[in-house]
Amino acid sequence: MAGVDYLADERNKAEFDVNEMKIVWAGSRHAFELSDRISRLVASDPAFRKDNRPMLSRKELFKNTLRKTAHAWKRINELRLTEEEANKLRFYVDEPAFADLHWGMFVPAIKGQGTDEQHQKWLPLAYKMQIIGCYAQTELGHGSNVQGLETTATFDPQTDEFIIHSPTLTSSKWWPGGLGKVSTHAVVYARLITDGKDHGVHGFIVQLRSLDDHSPLPGIIVGDIGMKFGNGAYNTMDNGVLRFDHVRIPRNQMLMRVSQVTREGKYKQSNVPRQLVYGTMVYVRQVIVSDASYALSRAVCIATRYSCVRRQFGSQNGGAETQVIDYKTQQNRLFPLLASAYAFRFVSEWLKWLYTDVMQRLQANDFSTLPEAHACTAGLKSLTTSATADGIEECRKLCGGHGYLCSSGLPELFAVYVPACTYEGDNTVLLLQVARFLMKTVSQLGSGKKPVGTISYMEQAEHLMKCRCEVQRAEDWLKPSVILEVFEARATRMSVACAQNLSKFANPEEGFSELLADLVEAAIAHCQLIVVSKFIEKLRQDIPGKGVKQVLGMLCNIYALHILHKNLGDFVSTGCITSKQASLANEQLRSLYSQVRPNAVALVDSFNYTDHFLGSVLGRYDGNVYPNLYEEAWKDPLNDSVVPDGYHEYIRPILKQQLRTARL
Numbered sequence: 091m092a093g094v095d096y097l098a099d100e101r102n103k104a105e106f107d108v109n110e111m112k113i114v115w116a117g118s119r120h121a122f123e124l125s126d127r128i129s130r131l132v133a134s135d136p137a138f139r140k141d142n143r144p145m146l147s148r149k150e151l152f153k154n155t156l157r158k159t160a161h162a163w164k165r166i167n168e169l170r171l172t173e174e175e176a177n178k179l180r181f182y183v184d185e186p187a188f189a190d191l192h193w194g195m196f197v198p199a200i201k202g203q204g205t206d207e208q209h210q211k212w213l214p215l216a217y218k219m220q221i222i223g224c225y226a227q228t229e230l231g232h233g234s235n236v237q238g239l240e241t242t243a244t245f246d247p248q249t250d251e252f253i254i255h256s257p258t259l260t261s262s263k264w265w266p267g268g269l270g271k272v273s274t275h276a277v278v279y280a281r282l283i284t285d286g287k288d289h290g291v292h293g294f295i296v297q298l299r300s301l302d303d304h305s306p307l308p309g310i311i312v313g314d315i316g317m318k319f320g321n322g323a324y325n326t327m328d329n330g331v332l333r334f335d336h337v338r339i340p341r342n343q344m345l346m347r348v349s350q351v352t353r354e355g356k357y358k359q360s361n362v363p364r365q366l367v368y369g370t371m372v373y374v375r376q377v378i379v380s381d382a383s384y385a386l387s388r389a390v391c392i393a394t395r396y397s398c399v400r401r402q403f404g405s406q407n408g409g410a411e412t413q414v415i416d417y418k419t420q421q422n423r424l425f426p427l428l429a430s431a432y433a434f435r436f437v438s439e440w441l442k443w444l445y446t447d448v449m450q451r452l453q454a455n456d457f458s459t460l461p462e463a464h465a466c467t468a469g470l471k472s473l474t475t476s477a478t479a480d481g482i483e484e485c486r487k488l489c490g491g492h493g494y495l496c497s498s499g500l501p502e503l504f505a506v507y508v509p510a511c512t513y514e515g516d517n518t519v520l521l522l523q524v525a526r527f528l529m530k531t532v533s534q535l536g537s538g539k540k541p542v543g544t545i546s547y548m549e550q551a552e553h554l555m556k557c558r559c560e561v562q563r564a565e566d567w568l569k570p571s572v573i574l575e576v577f578e579a580r581a582t583r584m585s586v587a588c589a590q591n592l593s594k595f596a597n598p599e600e601g602f603s604e605l606l607a608d609l610v611e612a613a614i615a616h617c618q619l620i621v622v623s624k625f626i627e628k629l630r631q632d633i634p635g636k637g638v639k640q641v642l643g644m645l646c647n648i649y650a651l652h653i654l655h656k657n658l659g660d661f662v663s664t665g666c667i668t669s670k671q672a673s674l675a676n677e678q679l680r681s682l683y684s685q686v687r688p689n690a691v692a693l694v695d696s697f698n699y700t701d702h703f704l705g706s707v708l709g710r711y712d713g714n715v716y717p718n719l720y721e722e723a724w725k726d727p728l729n730d731s732v733v734p735d736g737y738h739e740y741i742r743p744i745l746k747q748q749l750r751t752a753r754l
């Protein structure tokens with residue numbers, strides 16, 4: 091029956107104003123209206139259809155992505171969309187493509203590492219997409235260890251050029267998105283060599299393909315690295331391989347904001363930190379945290395709606411069976427993910443603010459907050475992408491068997507999302523960067539250097555090392571001050587314990603290697619504290635709308651207490667809480683699940699996702715799952731004929747042979 095809302099009862103149960111929550115989720119009324127308008131624009135345009143993706147061959151899939159990107163670009167220009175609107179359009183088209191790397195990495199690399207002159211030359215071309223670029227850093231032999239890259243850029247003073255060369259197989263660039271088949275240019279990271287001296291890795295703008303016929307330029311070998319995990323999924327992207335055979339580029343194509351090579355071949359460094367060469371990664375990690383909240387919220391939306399539609403067991407006297415969302419086990423798996431989606435959304439908003447602030451300071455040559463920005467973006471990228479990848483898979487399981495069907499939208503979402511744990515920095519490697527930052531902070535305690543920003547809690551280290559949690563009743567766990575203190579105490583104690591263990595080693599690097607696993611755990615504790623504290627900060631703001639703040643308060647407590655429950659070992663072994671307090675936290679968590687339950691569907695409606703964007707029969711807004719799931723099955727090309735191709739060659743002979751055997 092068209093037009094019936096099978097989830098209407100669920101929507102009527104909501105205790106808060108959904109329209110106001112939509113604005114909180116979007117970030118502002120402006121952001122909500124923009125997002126709403128663009129999502130409808132995309133959903134109503136048949137050119138952006140995506141339901142056939144898992145069925146397409148790689149070539150068809152890729153060509154389809156080219157077509158969609160060209161169409162998106164046409165619409166962006168026709169409608170004169172702003173950058174914010176264009177970015178939303180890209181988001182709702184929901185198909186990884188070369189343009190992501192062009193806008194998300196190539197342009198920011200030039201902006202962040204180029205000089206004014208280089209901006210003037212390259213940015214107008216890139217903004218009009220008259221050149222298309224990618225970010226060619228990773229090689230076959232090295233990704234995490236950027237300082238270990240092997241590609242060389244040797245200055246030739248005779249011709250005033252750099253010679254870009256791939257000296258070994260392992261120096262082949264490997265993975266850059268958009269490189270395989272599309273990019274005309276790349277920012278290539280290579281070891282700068284002048285007068286026989288190696289100055290380490292720097293960025294260079296290199297043209298790869300002819301702007302006339304797209305053929306690779308002389309000395310360049312370039313192609314796609316092959317199929318990746320999952321059908322459809324990230325295979326819309328042409329991740330590429332690239333080799334250089336003594337390719338010459340003019341000297342002014344080295345990105346020269348951080349350091350320069352003069353006409354005479356002299357190497358000079360500006361008074362900006364060398365780490366700015368890594369600046370594009372900081373930018374993208376911050377974008378990835380925001381994407382994590384969107385990917386997780388999407389999976390949670392599907393699993394929540396479907397859990398209300400799906401019924402199993404519990405029918406009494408012929409009445410309806412139990413909605414699976416009413417099982418406490420389902421709630422215990424689903425609601426922390428719902429809470430995490432909101433938590434990641436708010437922490438990503440804050441991270442965006444932090445990034446903007448750092449950028450403004452950099453303009454004014456204030457580099458003081460760069461280490462914290464690096465630690466926060468690295469740590470939160472790691473924490474949120476790992477939790478999101480696991481969360482999407484959990485949502486698939488929460489949908490039972492039907493979650494395994496492509497039409498649930500969850501397999502493709504998982505396949506497309508899971509590389510986020512690796513790209514832009516392997517999650518463990520990034521946590522170790524946080525750990526280094528923590529160890530440095532601990533070692534400076536008492537030196538007079540005040541820890542600031544997200545690490546300022548360490549200023550209270552003396553208190554946090556010995557404080558006792560005051561919880562006596564389950565409700566005490568609802569106090570933000572209580573939650574904050576135990577998270578701060580746990581993070582401090584884990585960091586200090588690592589620092590004490592490190593000090594037992596004569597060689598600090600040897601100690602660091604030995605303690606890697608503990609260091610990663612300390613880094614996770616610190617990052618979880620950031621997420622919890624930013625959620626609490628959000629709740630201190632004025633949030634209008636009936637019941638909105640209250641229900642967000644429940645989610646904040648669920649997020650914190652669930653983390654506490656999952657990491658009881660840390661909290662109890664560091665003496666931050668007692669086992670009795672742990673069981674009170676669990677009791678409070680159960681009560682919070684019951685309070686959130688009537689609001690569950692409204693909380694996922696607040697994401698304001700169209701059915702097109704969700705791409706899931708199970709997550710449909712109207713909850714009309716079964717007829718649509720049934721219909722969807724018949725669309726599979728395997729059902730085009732009643733008798734399958736291959737019957738005569740393979741099935742019939744077996745059947746006949748079995749008949750003969752049976753007669754014997």
Ligand SMILES: CCCCCCCCCCCCCCCCCCCCCC(=O)SCCNC(=O)CCNC(=O)[C@H](O)C(C)(C)COP(=O)(O)OP(=O)(O)OC[C@H]1O[C@@H](n2cnc3c(N)ncnc32)[C@H](O)[C@@H]1OP(=O)(O)O
Nearest residue numbers: 162176177180189193194234236237365368464513514515
């Ligand atoms: C239609 C059109 C629409 C148009 C619309 C237009 C709208 C716009 C559209 C927008 C769309 C966007 C979409 C995006 C999609 C993205 C997709 C994803 C693609 C994925 C791309 C990638 O995958 S791309 C490669 C990333 N590859 C890594 O990620 C390597 C990790 N590996 C390292 O990152 C380093 O190698 C590692 C480990 C730090 C060791 O670094 P190292 O060897 O130097 O060693 P150390 O650890 O000693 O570090 C030395 C000192 O540097 C400090 N430091 C280190 N990093 C720092 C940093 N970043 N910033 C500051 N400081 C840093 C550190 O804290 C130390 O500081 P100190 O000395 O003071 O202690």
Ligand SMILES: Cc1cc2nc3c(=O)[nH]c(=O)nc-3n(C[C@H](O)[C@H](O)[C@H](O)COP(=O)(O)OP(=O)(O)OC[C@H]3O[C@@H](n4cnc5c(N)ncnc54)[C@H](O)[C@@H]3O)c2cc1C
Nearest residue numbers: 225226227228232233234265266267509512513514515518
């Ligand atoms: C889909 C996708 C898109 C990508 N797009 C781009 C792109 O556009 N441009 C680009 O330049 N690159 C790109 N990459 C490459 C990506 O950035 C790297 O793969 C990533 O940084 C991880 O590096 P790696 O592959 O060298 O992993 P490795 O470092 O080899 O990791 C292997 C294992 O070793 C562990 N490990 C490594 N070092 C340490 C250490 N010091 N301590 C403890 N454990 C360690 C890791 O935790 C991991 O478990 C992309 C990758 C993917 C998957």
